[in-house]
Amino acid sequence: MAESRAPVHVTGEVVATKRIGGYRHLTLTAPGVPESFRAGNFVAVTVEGHVARRALWVHRVRASSAFGPTLDVVVETRGSGTAWLAAQPVGARVTITGPLGRPFALPKDPVSCLLVGEGYAAAPLFPLAERLRERGCQVSLLVSAPDExxxxxxxxxxxSARSVTVLTADGSVGQRGTVADHVDDLLVRSNADVVYAAGPTAVIRAAAAAAERAGAWSQVAVEVPTPCGTGLCHGCPLPVVGEDGVDRVIRACTEGPVVRGDRVRWEAM
Incomplete structure (x- = not known):
């Protein structure tokens, strides 16, 4: 599995903010974080009035801009912490730690890859698609959501991809249905050797199961609450089967968030 570089703890700045659909997209400066980022890493942001930090997927990294290297994150308002973060204006200072966690491992040779993501958690698949294309891989992408x-x-x-399939559960855009409804067919059509997935547990579980049925290798970015993001609090247990076949619990923020799909003990999630 690929390793990320040592994280840094820095004060960054909101240099752009934009509402797109149900999400708030923030562009942040975070000296040292974009330079060390690997697809699948996340960042943890300190939230005013809260002990636990908010873990955010990185959607895009720009190596150069008018503000120097920046990173884009996607925020869905789910509570007071994310509401505070989404409300930060341009010029606001934020405390950021990153890049955190294990990123996606990249294939050594050009292969066919299927990327499966749902909602804001699909964010890490976009920088991943860029890296895979740089390596000569054929990339097919499935993006899904409950609605447009x-x-x-x-x-x-x-x-970002050679072919794209868009799904919405309510049929408001793209095809109607869920990842579980379509992923097996997409695996056959893309002839994928590797499946990468990011999203709610049901989505990544369906992608991992489809990969196993097709004889493909899978990696999933698991999303569980990560109160500290650095492994110190042990507050993000992830049940897996080790390489030795023994059941164990790892920390999603350090030994994850990216793990092999066939190693997750889904029934214990």
């Missing part, structure tokens, strides 16, 4: 407002970057997806 929560579909992440469908237009950008078409620039």
């Amino acid at each position: 407002a929560h579909l992440l970057s469908a237009l950008e997806a078409r620039r």
Whole structure:
């Protein structure tokens, strides 16, 4: 599994903020974080009035801009912490730790890859698609959401992959249905050797199961609450089967969030 570099703890700045559908997209400066980022890493942001930090997937990294290297994150308001973060204006200072966690491992040779993501949690698949294309891999992308407002970057997806499938549960855009309804067919059509997935547990479990049925290798970015993001609090247990076949619990924020799909003990999630 790929390793990320040592994280840094820095004060960054909000340099752009934009509402797109059901999400708030923030562009942040965070000296040292974009330079060390690998697809699948996340960052933890300190939230005013809260002990636990908010873990955010990195959607895009820009190596150069008018503000120097920046990173984009996607925020869905779910409580007071994310509401505070989404409300931060341009110029606001924020405390950021990152990059955190194990990123996606990249194939050594050009292979066919299927990327499966739902909602804002599909964010890490976009920088992953760029890295895979740089390595000569054929990339197919499936992006899904309950409805159009929560579909992440469908237009950008078409620039990131050879083929794109858009699903919404209510049929408001793209095909109607869920990942579980379509992923087996997409695996056959893409002839994928590797499946990468990010999203709610039901989505990544369906992708991992489809990969196993097809004889493909899978990696999933698991999303569980990560109060500290650095492994100190042990507050993000992830049940897995070790390489030795023994059941164990790892910390999602350090030994994850990216793990092999066939190693997750899904029934214990």
